[in-house]
Amino acid sequence: MARPTSRHSRPGRTLLVLLALILAxxxxxxxxxxxxxxxxxxxxxxxxxxxxxxxxxNTAPPDEILDRAVNIIRDRVNGNGISDAEVARSGxxxxxxxxxxxxxxxxxxxxxxxxxxxxxxxxxEATQVPQNLATNAPTPNPSASASQSATPKSxxxxxxxxxxxxxxxxxxxxxxxxxxxxxxxxxxxxPTPAASGQPAATDNPQQPAATDNPQKQPKKGQDAKAxxxxxxxxxxxxxxxxxxxxxxxxxxxxxxxxxxxxxxxxANPANxxxxxxxxxxxQFAGCETDGSYKYVLDVAKVVGTDIDTASAGVRQGTVEWVxxxxxxxxxxxxxxxxxxxxxxxxxxRNKVAVVLDGVVITAPNIISxxxxxxxxxxxxxxxxxxxxxxxxxxxxxxxxxxNRSSVDTVSSTLGQDQLQGxxxxxxxxxxxxxxxxxxxxxxxxxxxxxxxxxxxxxTYTAVVVLGHNANFRLSLPHIxxxxxSIGITADSFIVYFERIRDEMKEGHRTLRAAVExxxxxxxxxxxxxxxxxxxxxxxxxxxxxxxxxxxxxxMGLTTLIDIVVVFLFTKPFIALLARLKFFAKGHPLSGLDAxxxxxVGSSGRPTTPQEA
Numbered sequence: 347m348a349r350p351t352s353r354h355s356r357p358g359r360t361l362l363v364l365l366a367l368i369l370a371x372x373x374x375x376x377x378x379x380x381x382x383x384x385x386x387x388x389x390x391x392x393x394x395x396x397x398x399x400x401x402x403x404n405t406a407p408p409d410e411i412l413d414r415a416v417n418i419i420r421d422r423v424n425g426n427g428i429s430d431a432e433v434a435r436s437g438x439x440x441x442x443x444x445x446x447x448x449x450x451x452x453x454x455x456x457x458x459x460x461x462x463x464x465x466x467x468x469x470x471e472a473t474q475v476p477q478n479l480a481t482n483a484p485t486p487n488p489s490a491s492a493s494q495s496a497t498p499k500s501x502x503x504x505x506x507x508x509x510x511x512x513x514x515x516x517x518x519x520x521x522x523x524x525x526x527x528x529x530x531x532x533x534x535x536x537p538t539p540a541a542s543g544q545p546a547a548t549d550n551p552q553q554p555a556a557t558d559n560p561q562k563q564p565k566k567g568q569d570a571k572a573x574x575x576x577x578x579x580x581x582x583x584x585x586x587x588x589x590x591x592x593x594x595x596x597x598x599x600x601x602x603x604x605x606x607x608x609x610x611x612x613a614n615p616a617n618x619x620x621x622x623x624x625x626x627x628x629q630f631a632g633c634e635t636d637g638s639y640k641y642v643l644d645v646a647k648v649v650g651t652d653i654d655t656a657s658a659g660v661r662q663g664t665v666e667w668v669x670x671x672x673x674x675x676x677x678x679x680x681x682x683x684x685x686x687x688x689x690x691x692x693x694x695r696n697k698v699a700v701v702l703d704g705v706v707i708t709a710p711n712i713i714s715x716x717x718x719x720x721x722x723x724x725x726x727x728x729x730x731x732x733x734x735x736x737x738x739x740x741x742x743x744x745x746x747x748x749n750r751s752s753v754d755t756v757s758s759t760l761g762q763d764q765l766q767g768x769x770x771x772x773x774x775x776x777x778x779x780x781x782x783x784x785x786x787x788x789x790x791x792x793x794x795x796x797x798x799x800x801x802x803x804x805t806y807t808a809v810v811v812l813g814h815n816a817n818f819r820l821s822l823p824h825i826x827x828x829x830x831s832i833g834i835t836a837d838s839f840i841v842y843f844e845r846i847r848d849e850m851k852e853g854h855r856t857l858r859a860a861v862e863x864x865x866x867x868x869x870x871x872x873x874x875x876x877x878x879x880x881x882x883x884x885x886x887x888x889x890x891x892x893x894x895x896x897x898x899x900x901m902g903l904t905t906l907i908d909i910v911v912v913f914l915f916t917k918p919f920i921a922l923l924a925r926l927k928f929f930a931k932g933h934p935l936s937g938l939d940a941x942x943x944x945x946v947g948s949s950g951r952p953t954t955p956q957e958a
Contacts, residue, residue: 357918364800364914371807375814383806384813385445386430386821386896389765391758392445395456397748399438406438411745416440419456420891421741430819430896439751445819462650462739463626464681465643466688467697467709469594469604473612473633473640595692599642600629607631612640624704632699634706641706643699647684652677654719656739658732667727669736671720678719688712702735768822772829779836787843788937789929793919794839801835801911805904823893827900834879834905838912841875842868842920843937850938857938858924865917872912880905 375381384390399407399415416433423431423444432443442456590608611617612633624630626646633640654672661668673681688698689712699709700723708723723735776798783791805828812818845868849860883902887895923929932939 357921360914360918364910367910367914368800368803368807371804371811374811375807378811378814380810380814383809384817384819385758385765386819386824387432387443387445387756387758388430388821389758390445390819391756392443394752394754394756395442395444396436396751396753397440397442397456398751399440400747400749407746412438412440415744415746415748418741418744422737423456429817430821430824430893440748443756461624461703462653463624463630463646463701464648464684465630465646465699465701466684466691467641467694467699468599468629468644469591469596469607469642470639470694470697470709471594471607473637595695598644603629603631603642607640607642610640612637618705624701630701630704632701632704632706634709639706639709641699641709643701643706646701648673648677648680650739652680653739656736658727658729658736661722667729667732669723669727669732669739671723671739673719673721675719678717681719681721682715682717685712686715689715702738764822765825768825768829772825772832775829775832779832783836786937788935789923789933790843790920790937793916793923794836794843796919797839797911797916798832798835800915801831801904801907804907804910805831808903808907818899821893821896823897824900827897828904830901831904831908834876834908835911837875838872838908839916841871842912842916845871846920847938857930858921861917861921861924873909876905876909 397419399412401407412435416435419440419442420431420433423429423433423442430445434441444456591604596604610631610633615637618633618635618637624632626649629645630643631640632643652673654674654677656672657670658667659670660666684698688696696711697709698712699706701707727735779798780791780795783794785791787794809818809820809828813820842864845864846857846860849864850857880902883898883905886898887902890898929936929938
């Protein structure tokens with residue numbers, strides 16, 4: 347085999363790559379102002395929620411339904427297996443323990459059914475007058491007729507509603523024009539007064555001007571309108587009955603649903619139907635999240651099970667958080683049909699409402715058919731709310747409705763004493779490894795100590811960054827996995843050191859050459875050992891839950907860090923030390939002297955390292 351030479355190694359560049367990695371992790375910590383790791387339930391306490399199922403006739407739900415609910419809730423609160431949340435059954439109840447005290451958003455997440463429907467709007471009505479209606483409402487066209495004012499024709503270029511009120515909107519990912527306000531949507535759909543440019547005598551025979559002072563009216567007009575004006579002036583206390591659906595296109599609407607729509611009072615939050623499990627095969631009357639509008643909605647053409655995946659992210663070029671949806675093949679076809687139907691319909695039927703647990707979270711105008719099976723829910727989101735909604739849609743709807751029986755704050759099960767005990771045990775193990783390395787390897791022990799320091803820095807920064815971005819929380823199983831990494835890292839550099847000594851014992855290579863040859867042979871052993879450890883961690887992570895999965899994640903993380911340390915620090919640092927005379931000439935304290943290697947060559951003389 348050709349002998350490698352030191353010119354094949356560029357240790358300075360490799361160490362710069364490691365430095366850049368450490369600075370990147372440290373910079374992320376400072377930018378996100380996250381300097382300490384998050385602690386799990388057993389070390390920091392948290393919140394325990396007990397959910398009781400709601401069924402018809404108060405009968406106990408089947409076990410398979412409860413087990414499915416447990417799995418869905420576990421995916422929601424601990425989908426990646428590293429947040430240390432615990433979900434368990436207790437009879438018909440489900441008990442969820444969430445790290446961190448007072449996490450109201452997480453509590454709401456586990457109790458929400460998350461039934462998603464996409465329904466075409468058949469009718470809508472404003473229940474609260476927006477504050478900006480007076481300034482943003484469109485001015486009627488003087489040349490328009492009364493019927494045109496009451497039922498305006500939809501414009502194909504109508505853009506999605508603005509989310510100034512905080513409610514989100516759904517749209518196609520393609521660019522669109524600027525959104526219109528809710529006041530504009532209300533004026534377009536609700537019945538409006540007659541246009542000011544029309545004659546009063548022809549539009550409304552009961553105008554006050556025609557009854558208060560009839561002597562000022564033309565005689566011909568009086569003769570023509572004498573009969574209709576006499577009744578109102580003589581009976582002012584009995585106005586004619588008003589049609590609650592005046593100006594509403596009731597074609598195709600179930601009369602029972604229309605009656606429910608007329609009685610619906612969305613101004614009262616108790617009447618908005620949060621948590622209602624609506625039948626996707628029937629029309630539905632519901633409220634918007636803030637109660638500003640009520641809707642009659644068609645049967646659901648697309649439902650939550652048609653969604654392939656959902657993710658939260660920031661829309662490109664903006665700072666707005668959105669929830670991106672990808673539909674399955676069947677869902678994509680139905681979504682295209684639904685948006686095409688809405689696009690070709692008149693106002694307000696050119697809207698598609700997104701209904702979550704019986705509440706309309708958005709009902710935007712469809713400005714064009716949306717093929718391709720992709721959509722976005724946008725507006726009014728921050729990172730937490732967008733991620734929560736994406737998780738609800740991604741992991742699926744609960745098969746049952748639940749009530750929160752109790753919400754309790756629990757203290758840590760281990761506390762600071764146990765945490766300090768675990769850290770002390772890890773520190774003792776670290777000190778023993780350092781002492782052994784310095785006594786046995788002498789000067790080379792410095793490399794072992796510094797390798798452990800670099801591994802500690804990488805592990806700490808990785809845990810902090812993962813805690814802030816992936817909700818990774820340190821529990822006792824995690825800490826055990828991190829302590830095990832001390833042995834993994836020590837094993838790697840011991841394999842390398844012994845391989846260097848074997849090469850030096852031959853007595854035919856300089857230290858610099860032995861470092862390169864030993865690395866080629868030791869690298870394979872190190873990678874195989876770490877691969878076995880990593881495969882074991884992956885198997886445990888996917889087959890186990892709770893603390894065992896957390897231990898597996900920590901062990902897999904530290905195995906990857908060990909590879910980084912050995913390749914980016916241990917090997918290049920030894921290559922630099924090999925250029926020093928202290929190590930190259932085999933100083934007694936270097937760990938590479940003839941007595942330390944304690945061997946006699948084939949000539950009967952002790953082997954001595956050769957200077958490069």
